Amino acid sequence: xTSDKDxxxxxxxxxxxxxxxxxxxxxLTTLEIALKAGITCYQWRxxxxxxxxxxxxxxxxxxxxxxCQTYHVPFFVDDDVSLALELNADGVHVGQKDEIARExxxxxxxxxxxxxxxxxxxxxxxxxxxxxxxxxxxxxxPTQSKADAxxxxxxxxxxxxxxxxxxxxxVAIGGVTPADVPTICSAGAAGVAVISAISKAADPAMAVxxxxxxxxxx
Ligand code: 3NM
Numbered sequence: 001x002t003s004d005k006d007x008x009x010x011x012x013x014x015x016x017x018x019x020x021x022x023x024x025x026x027x028l029t030t031l032e033i034a035l036k037a038g039i040t041c042y043q044w045r046x047x048x049x050x051x052x053x054x055x056x057x058x059x060x061x062x063x064x065x066x067x068c069q070t071y072h073v074p075f076f077v078d079d080d081v082s083l084a085l086e087l088n089a090d091g092v093h094v095g096q097k098d099e100i101a102r103e104x105x106x107x108x109x110x111x112x113x114x115x116x117x118x119x120x121x122x123x124x125x126x127x128x129x130x131x132x133x134x135x136x137x138x139x140x141x142p143t144q145s146k147a148d149a150x151x152x153x154x155x156x157x158x159x160x161x162x163x164x165x166x167x168x169x170x171v172a173i174g175g176v177t178p179a180d181v182p183t184i185c186s187a188g189a190a191g192v193a194v195i196s197a198i199s200k201a202a203d204p205a206m207a208v209x210x211x212x213x214x215x216x217x218x
Pocket of ligand 1: 117137150194195
């Protein structure tokens, strides 16, 4: 098992992307650029009208998993527990509308990380009881990457949870840019989770470098 310190580091620059989040480059090319530039973990999140299905979906996941292994960067799967198990992922992430976190924990056992999206203190506390290792808190700001995103929270929920000494590491997600990192980290988050600011950047490597340069913790 890894320590909490390891997980906090892993969460510091959490890149999230599926094939639907394509920018200037082919998504696997973008992923490799981001891995080389220093993202600390990656979540494959294949969701929405443009997402892949069937054998193409599986092939993309396998290729992304392989790339993460090559660069020694933890690989998370969003909302597909059986595929996470099949690909021997490092972790699974579920939202409030996905499979129930407690059941996911039963399926994956203690060794795989479990992340849960939380939008309130109540959801954060339930995630803790259900066996989550970290929570994603969002949306921080308005986002174009999630059609059913809730109202932006800014850093209020992260601050509230930090003041309550909430024990799990938190990552902020939703509209996050490099300029937001100092505020988010000083509010008490372990890191930031990002789709478009990296996947749709004209220069994804430079975007990663900008995120990394914003926090001493990275
Ligand atoms: N979850 P971008 S917001 C996947 O609020 C996701 O839980 C959110 O994409 C939540 O960095 C979001 O492009 C989309 O805004 C994040």
